[in-house]
Amino acid sequence: MIELKSPAEIERMRITGAFVAEVLDELRERARVGVNLLDLEHYVRDRIRRRGARSCYWDYAPSFGDGPFRNVICLSVNDAVLHGLPHDYALADGDVLTMDLAVEIDGWVADAARTVVVGTAAAEDLRLVRATEEALEAAVSAMRPGNRLGDVSAAIEAVAAEYGYPVNTEFGGHGLGRTMHEDPHVPNRGRAGRGLRLRAGMTLALEPWFARTTDRIVVDSDGWTIRSADGSRTAHSEHTVAVTDGGPRVLTALPRVQGRQRGA
Structure with a gap:
Protein backbone atom coordinates (compact mmCIF):
# COMPACT_ATOMS: atom_id res chain seq x y z
CA MET A 1 0.00 0.00 0.00
CA ILE A 2 1.38 3.41 -0.99
CA GLU A 3 0.61 6.38 1.23
CA LEU A 4 0.46 9.72 -0.56
CA LYS A 5 1.82 12.58 1.53
CA SER A 6 0.30 16.04 1.72
CA PRO A 7 2.45 19.13 1.03
CA ALA A 8 2.61 19.73 4.80
CA GLU A 9 3.80 16.17 5.41
CA ILE A 10 6.40 16.45 2.67
CA GLU A 11 7.66 19.60 4.36
CA ARG A 12 8.05 17.66 7.61
CA MET A 13 10.04 15.02 5.75
CA ARG A 14 12.18 17.82 4.33
CA ILE A 15 13.07 18.91 7.87
CA THR A 16 14.29 15.40 8.61
CA GLY A 17 16.05 15.29 5.25
CA ALA A 18 17.90 18.51 5.93
CA PHE A 19 19.28 17.01 9.14
CA VAL A 20 20.38 13.84 7.32
CA ALA A 21 22.09 15.95 4.65
CA GLU A 22 23.87 18.08 7.25
CA VAL A 23 25.24 15.05 9.10
CA LEU A 24 26.45 13.39 5.89
CA ASP A 25 28.14 16.64 4.88
CA GLU A 26 29.88 16.78 8.26
CA LEU A 27 31.02 13.17 7.87
CA ARG A 28 32.42 13.97 4.44
CA GLU A 29 34.80 16.39 6.15
CA TYR A 43 29.83 11.13 16.17
CA VAL A 44 26.53 10.33 14.44
CA ARG A 45 25.06 8.88 17.63
CA ASP A 46 25.80 12.16 19.40
CA ARG A 47 24.33 14.26 16.56
CA ILE A 48 21.13 12.18 16.60
CA ARG A 49 20.84 12.46 20.38
CA ARG A 50 21.38 16.22 20.41
CA ARG A 51 18.79 16.74 17.67
CA GLY A 52 16.19 14.63 19.45
CA ALA A 53 15.97 12.36 16.42
CA ARG A 54 15.70 8.57 16.27
CA SER A 55 17.91 6.20 14.30
CA CYS A 56 16.01 4.02 11.82
CA TYR A 57 18.84 1.49 11.91
CA PRO A 62 14.94 -7.43 8.42
CA SER A 63 14.95 -10.90 6.93
CA PHE A 64 18.12 -10.23 4.91
CA GLY A 65 20.27 -9.22 7.90
CA ASP A 66 21.69 -10.99 10.94
CA GLY A 67 19.80 -8.62 13.22
CA PRO A 68 19.23 -6.67 15.19
CA PHE A 69 21.47 -3.95 13.73
CA ARG A 70 23.12 -2.13 16.63
CA ASN A 71 24.53 0.94 14.93
CA VAL A 72 23.07 4.23 13.70
CA ILE A 73 24.82 4.50 10.33
CA CYS A 74 25.99 2.13 7.61
CA LEU A 75 29.67 2.58 6.73
CA SER A 76 30.86 0.52 3.77
CA VAL A 77 34.48 0.52 2.56
CA ASN A 78 35.89 -0.33 -0.90
CA ASP A 79 34.22 -3.54 -2.12
CA ALA A 80 31.49 -3.15 0.54
CA VAL A 81 28.54 -1.12 -0.69
CA LEU A 82 25.42 -1.66 1.45
CA HIS A 83 24.62 -2.21 5.12
CA GLY A 84 28.24 -1.86 6.15
CA LEU A 85 28.58 -2.58 9.86
CA PRO A 86 30.81 0.03 11.56
CA HIS A 87 33.78 -1.71 13.14
CA ASP A 88 37.31 -1.08 14.37
CA TYR A 89 38.94 0.01 11.13
CA ALA A 90 41.10 3.08 10.44
CA LEU A 91 40.52 4.61 7.02
CA ALA A 92 43.49 4.33 4.67
CA ASP A 93 44.63 6.59 1.85
CA GLY A 94 42.50 5.91 -1.24
CA ASP A 95 39.68 4.07 0.54
CA VAL A 96 36.22 4.42 -0.98
CA LEU A 97 33.72 5.05 1.83
CA THR A 98 29.94 4.92 1.50
CA ILE A 105 12.21 13.26 13.44
CA ASP A 106 8.72 13.87 14.83
CA GLY A 107 7.37 10.79 13.08
CA TRP A 108 8.84 11.38 9.61
CA VAL A 109 11.77 9.59 7.99
CA ALA A 110 14.47 10.58 5.49
CA ASP A 111 17.22 8.39 4.03
CA ALA A 112 20.33 9.31 2.03
CA ALA A 113 23.79 8.02 1.15
CA ARG A 114 27.03 9.54 -0.10
CA THR A 115 30.25 7.93 -1.31
CA VAL A 116 33.60 9.69 -0.86
CA VAL A 117 37.19 8.80 -1.60
CA VAL A 118 39.49 9.27 1.39
CA GLY A 119 42.80 11.00 0.77
CA THR A 120 44.35 10.38 -2.64
CA ALA A 121 41.63 9.48 -5.14
CA ALA A 122 42.22 7.10 -8.04
CA ALA A 123 40.61 8.25 -11.29
CA GLU A 124 38.66 5.00 -11.68
CA ASP A 125 37.17 5.41 -8.19
CA LEU A 126 36.09 8.99 -8.89
CA ARG A 127 34.52 7.79 -12.14
CA LEU A 128 32.54 5.12 -10.28
CA VAL A 129 31.30 7.60 -7.69
CA ARG A 130 30.33 10.08 -10.38
CA ALA A 131 28.37 7.40 -12.23
CA THR A 132 26.16 6.81 -9.19
CA GLU A 133 25.69 10.55 -8.75
CA GLU A 134 24.69 11.02 -12.38
CA ALA A 135 22.35 8.02 -12.17
CA LEU A 136 20.73 9.58 -9.12
CA GLU A 137 20.32 12.90 -10.91
CA ALA A 138 18.70 11.11 -13.86
CA ALA A 139 16.35 9.18 -11.57
CA VAL A 140 15.32 12.35 -9.74
CA SER A 141 14.51 14.04 -13.06
CA ALA A 142 12.11 11.18 -13.88
CA MET A 143 10.14 11.66 -10.64
CA ARG A 144 7.25 13.57 -12.20
CA PRO A 145 3.49 12.99 -12.02
CA GLY A 146 2.33 10.82 -14.89
CA ASN A 147 5.67 9.10 -15.39
CA ARG A 148 6.00 5.46 -14.40
CA LEU A 149 8.27 3.74 -11.96
CA GLY A 150 9.97 2.03 -14.88
CA ASP A 151 11.06 5.46 -16.14
CA VAL A 152 12.97 6.01 -12.89
CA SER A 153 14.61 2.58 -13.02
CA ALA A 154 15.43 2.91 -16.72
CA ALA A 155 17.09 6.27 -16.10
CA ILE A 156 19.45 4.66 -13.59
CA GLU A 157 20.20 1.72 -15.87
CA ALA A 158 20.94 4.01 -18.83
CA VAL A 159 23.66 5.83 -16.90
CA ALA A 160 25.16 2.54 -15.75
CA ALA A 161 25.23 1.33 -19.35
CA GLU A 162 26.86 4.55 -20.51
CA TYR A 163 29.66 4.02 -18.00
CA GLY A 164 29.85 0.29 -18.64
CA TYR A 165 28.86 -0.82 -15.14
CA PRO A 166 26.66 -3.87 -14.47
CA VAL A 167 23.48 -3.42 -12.40
CA ASN A 168 22.32 -5.55 -9.49
CA THR A 169 18.54 -5.73 -8.93
CA GLU A 170 18.45 -7.49 -5.55
CA PHE A 171 18.70 -4.21 -3.64
CA GLY A 172 17.45 -0.84 -4.80
CA GLY A 173 15.32 2.10 -3.75
CA HIS A 174 12.07 2.07 -1.81
CA GLY A 175 9.16 4.08 -0.58
CA LEU A 176 9.41 5.76 2.81
CA GLY A 177 7.60 8.24 5.00
CA ARG A 178 6.39 7.25 8.44
CA THR A 179 8.73 4.26 8.32
CA MET A 180 12.05 3.61 6.58
CA HIS A 181 10.83 0.97 4.14
CA GLU A 182 7.45 1.28 2.45
CA ASP A 183 6.07 0.29 -0.94
CA PRO A 184 7.12 0.37 -3.71
CA HIS A 185 10.49 -1.26 -4.40
CA VAL A 186 12.51 0.79 -6.91
CA PRO A 187 14.89 -1.43 -8.93
CA ARG A 194 6.20 0.33 -17.51
CA GLY A 195 5.15 -0.08 -13.91
CA LEU A 196 3.35 2.00 -11.33
CA ARG A 197 2.26 5.48 -12.41
CA LEU A 198 3.84 8.23 -10.31
CA ARG A 199 1.48 10.55 -8.44
CA ALA A 200 2.01 13.75 -6.49
CA GLY A 201 2.60 12.89 -2.84
CA MET A 202 4.71 9.80 -3.45
CA THR A 203 8.02 9.83 -1.58
CA LEU A 204 10.81 7.48 -2.62
CA ALA A 205 14.39 6.82 -1.61
CA LEU A 206 16.29 6.47 -4.89
CA GLU A 207 19.63 4.70 -4.49
CA PRO A 208 21.69 3.70 -7.50
CA TRP A 209 24.73 1.67 -6.52
CA PHE A 210 27.25 0.01 -8.78
CA ALA A 211 30.23 -2.32 -8.51
CA ARG A 212 32.93 -1.81 -11.09
CA THR A 213 32.95 -5.26 -12.68
CA THR A 214 30.08 -7.41 -11.34
CA ASP A 215 26.37 -7.39 -10.56
CA ARG A 216 26.76 -10.23 -8.04
CA ILE A 217 26.98 -9.72 -4.30
CA VAL A 218 28.06 -11.64 -1.20
CA VAL A 219 27.25 -11.06 2.46
CA ASP A 220 30.14 -10.60 4.86
CA SER A 221 30.69 -12.82 7.90
CA ASP A 222 29.16 -10.09 10.10
CA GLY A 223 25.78 -11.00 8.60
CA TRP A 224 25.12 -7.49 7.30
CA THR A 225 27.80 -5.98 5.06
CA ILE A 226 27.10 -6.55 1.36
CA ARG A 227 30.16 -6.71 -0.92
CA SER A 228 30.79 -7.13 -4.62
CA ALA A 229 31.26 -10.83 -5.34
CA ASP A 230 34.55 -10.30 -7.17
CA GLY A 231 36.06 -7.78 -4.75
CA SER A 232 35.76 -4.85 -7.16
CA ALA A 253 19.64 18.17 -0.09
CA LEU A 254 21.56 20.72 1.94
CA PRO A 255 19.53 23.92 2.41
CA ARG A 256 21.98 25.98 0.35
CA VAL A 257 21.50 23.78 -2.73
CA GLN A 258 17.84 22.88 -2.25
CA GLY A 259 16.50 25.88 -4.11
CA ARG A 260 18.80 25.29 -7.08
CA GLN A 261 17.70 21.65 -7.38
CA ARG A 262 14.03 22.46 -7.04
CA GLY A 263 14.25 25.14 -9.68
CA ALA A 264 15.96 22.87 -12.21
Missing part, protein backbone atom coordinates in the same frame (compact mmCIF):
# COMPACT_ATOMS: atom_id res chain seq x y z
CA ARG A 30 35.60 14.00 8.99
CA ALA A 31 36.35 10.98 6.78
CA ARG A 32 40.12 11.37 6.63
CA VAL A 33 43.08 9.02 6.61
CA GLY A 34 43.51 7.44 10.05
CA VAL A 35 39.95 8.10 11.25
CA ASN A 36 38.30 5.02 12.75
CA LEU A 37 34.85 3.97 11.53
CA LEU A 38 33.74 3.67 15.15
CA ASP A 39 34.63 7.34 15.70
CA LEU A 40 32.28 8.25 12.84
CA GLU A 41 29.58 5.99 14.32
CA HIS A 42 29.81 7.67 17.73
CA TRP A 58 19.16 0.77 15.62
CA ASP A 59 17.45 -2.56 16.38
CA TYR A 60 16.47 -2.95 12.70
CA ALA A 61 16.03 -6.67 12.02
CA MET A 99 27.94 6.53 4.31
CA ASP A 100 24.22 5.68 4.48
CA LEU A 101 21.98 7.35 7.08
CA ALA A 102 18.26 7.17 7.85
CA VAL A 103 16.64 8.93 10.79
CA GLU A 104 13.17 9.87 12.00
CA ASN A 188 18.01 0.09 -10.46
CA ARG A 189 17.11 -1.52 -13.79
CA GLY A 190 13.80 -1.33 -15.64
CA ARG A 191 11.83 -0.51 -18.76
CA ALA A 192 10.61 3.00 -19.49
CA GLY A 193 6.85 3.37 -19.69
CA ARG A 233 35.17 -1.42 -5.71
CA THR A 234 31.68 -0.01 -5.27
CA ALA A 235 29.82 3.28 -4.85
CA HIS A 236 26.33 4.31 -3.77
CA SER A 237 24.36 7.58 -3.95
CA GLU A 238 20.91 8.11 -2.45
CA HIS A 239 18.33 10.85 -1.93
CA THR A 240 14.82 10.97 -0.55
CA VAL A 241 12.65 12.53 -3.26
CA ALA A 242 9.02 13.63 -3.38
CA VAL A 243 6.82 13.69 -6.48
CA THR A 244 5.00 17.03 -6.54
CA ASP A 245 2.79 18.83 -9.04
CA GLY A 246 5.71 21.21 -9.58
CA GLY A 247 8.17 18.39 -10.33
CA PRO A 248 10.59 16.36 -8.21
CA ARG A 249 11.64 17.72 -4.84
CA VAL A 250 14.84 16.44 -3.23
CA LEU A 251 14.24 16.27 0.51
CA THR A 252 17.78 15.30 1.55
